[in-house]
Amino acid sequence: MNDDLRGAAIRVERPAKTLRELALDKVREAIVNGYFRPGDRLVERDLCAQLGVSRTIVREVLRHLESEGLVANLPNKGPIVALLDLGEAKQIYEIRGALEGMAARLCAEQGNPAIADALDKSLQDIRNSYQDRDMPGVLAHTSSFYQTLFSMVDRHVAWGVVNLLTVRINHLRSMTIKTENRGVQGPAQMARIVDAIRRGDGPGAYQAAMDHVASASAIAEAVLSGQQSID
Amino acid sequence: MNDDLRGAAIRVERPAKTLRELALDKVREAIVNGYFRPGDRLVERDLCAQLGVSRTIVREVLRHLESEGLVANLPNKGPIVALLDLGEAKQIYEIRGALEGMAARLCAEQGNPAIADALDKSLQDIRNSYQDRDMPGVLAHTSSFYQTLFSMVDRHVAWGVVNLLTVRINHLRSMTIKTENRGVQGPAQMARIVDAIRRGDGPGAYQAAMDHVASASAIAEAVLSGQQSID
DNA sequence: ATAAGTATCTTGGTACGCCATAATACGGCT
């Protein structure tokens, strides 16, 4: 076991990623940032060619994405990129509200100033990204903000759920953050969460997190019903 | 279209389930009710033989269960039945509390007496199962109770999340319900949820649902730490 | 007895082939 410890120090961190995992990431990413659009068919043999892997891998990847809700399987027709229904999107925002609110409350009750400091740092990254019009950066840092929220109170299961649900509404997210004033209101609402946490105000943090998600949901609904014709 | 209606009546209801789905259900069930124990290795070719299907299917099934959290994949060793650690179990109970509380509150705010009636019916089923010492029945009807809670307010996404998480703690559930007095306390706590819903008391319903899960969590923790040596 | 080499087990991954079904194109018949 001593050997284990010494070995660990110099262990060569191999990628360790299997081909399947790489392919999974590629396809998920392709869906999430719109290379494949909702409703597009995902023909197994075509994906094999595009990814350069065998059908076995492609099938496993499709199964995985199916269980993530990113891909739907039509009987006798095959897999397509899942269509996002407005009602479902609202449900996802609602769940995020419940879980992020919970995490925020727990952070506040923790009474550890380091939490609020870490969140402030993420928040500043978000503001900077908005200023630079770097929208992918906004999304990434927003994710990072919430990941901090969950991981600071050791709630990785809840974080996993939130993450899982979030990829399904990713294109909605990228639309909401481009909305007028969102670059100001969003960070302001998140700052309220951080403030409540710093004050140790559990219910306040909960409410602030709920409010933030609720406003995102409202914007998403407006955007989605406005663009219904395009879909 | 008239033809459709007449045709539907005599349509031969094909299984429509693919072999993969059947195999998935079999393996999931085998894990959930303990035929495969946590930590057991799931050797692909053995599963092929036991299920009577090809490796293609088995691999897809294992991937699927992996993304459900029921199966873990050790690098260079292969899949095993996921081990449940206490902290994770507590997190799952906590999430269930948040979501079931949310659903209960929504049910109460709905102001539809049919909801409470339907829940009462499930509750009676649970009581009967307890009386008959039919533990699988208790679990099934408890699931049904919560499914009603979610589906009555059209929250199938949240129900999906709860369901997903619940299978991971299934063996804990089957232990908690065998606890002394649980056959009385459990239904009593659930009755409080139903009462609050019938009164239209949103916060009360929320709190009652939280309390029920919290007590289940406490029992699970006691059971788990008591049996730690057996694991 | 021990270190080195070897065999075995198992997964990761690939290639190929077969069958069933749905959709489409085609071609013959009236």
Place this chain on the structure above:
DNA sequence: AGCCGTATTATGGCGTACCAAGATACTTAT
């Protein structure tokens, strides 16, 4: 010309066989 039945194609569902590489157990030679 128009319609109906058939052939073809596209595609998913499923199976088999094979190879490479890592891990582990087992020999064997010194």
